[in-house]
Amino acid sequence: MRLIPAVVPRLDVLNVPREAERQLGLATDPRQRAILTNFRRHAMLEVSGRWPEILDPDLTVPHPVYRIVEGDNTAVFDGHDAVAGFYRTMTDAGLNVLVPLTERIAVADWGLAIESLLGQIVPGALMKPAMGEDVDDLDAHYLVTHKVANIWPYDEAVKLLGEHVYIDRASREVHRMDPADVVTPQQAADLLAPLLDPPIDVGVTPA
Template sequence: MTGVTSLSTHDAMTLPAVPPRFDVTHWPLRVEEYLRNTTKPLHRAILKNYYRHLLLELSGYWDQIIVPELTVDEPAYRVADHDTVAVLNGKEAVENFYRETYEARVNVMGARTMNMCVEDFGVTTEAYWAHVVPGRYLVDQGHLPDADTDAHYLMNYNIFQIFAYTTDAKLIGERIYADAASYSYEKLAPEDVVTPEQARLALAPLLERATLD
């Protein structure tokens, strides 16, 4: 974009400050910071739910997300990925989505830079997103047919997410739309790979303090 570096803006997507290496704690810590600066009780309750949810997902605790403390009985999701949209209705369908993500070892992800807001309806984010994925997964899904199946990749893309909540701060569902034209892939050096096991360890202190109180 011509002249973009001269603009004065708080838009994270115009002048993205992207860390050079993927850090699985970067996104959760930004959410913690946002929560500290939020004062309205409903907004704080929504953000506490959102924060615990994301940490459970990244840590691989898929069976602790669709529970009464966090989520309504019949959640509704729309999840766009590449050129497909998964429509998921009900506890079983949504829980299977999280379970399958964990079993495929693609639950390590997060915003590298992000715009975020919370309102009475819920949380909205737009982010430059990253997913740590095995090369074999990319080949099997047809996303990168020539990927090295013995390596891991950082799959980067732009994403827009709406998390809807009830007035007592229970998650109703997610509407997630990925920009299909924005995908790129970085082959990771072994020392830069964050495995699900490493993510769980790194996020354990954050999850311990991510209560709904």
């Protein structure tokens, strides 16, 4: 762990959909636009704590499979209940404020490739159990950043098949946050709600 107290990145929750929206401004293929729209909504639902909506059949197949790789560890969540448990555990712990500081997306007919520098707000009391990191102040909040690559495949009906997540453990940095900069899960949900409801209509039918 590298604790860097002097330079703390600023987390902007409204950055969650921005790269997908930029790509939607460029993409013309109907299937690829539908994939980007699916991803945009999924990402905001996750940060908003509205994870049951991610598993709605309009967004995700009935039996998704998630593989999350960090260092030598691979966690596999196989099926609806396992993926629901993954989201429930993260959200109940208040660890769902996970926002890209930078992000690049490549879209194709098969799905998405995503490279991000992600920032996650973690209460000090959860730094050891959730992150394996010892910190001096259990009452503070910390911004944990790391580079992450994602592969998201989609089926023929533009439903998410699962996530393949690769976390660059060596890139992790831990920043103690100023209390004024902490964004709570409820604040994140409130900021994203106007962008989620109602869902945007890209005017396409999946190929």
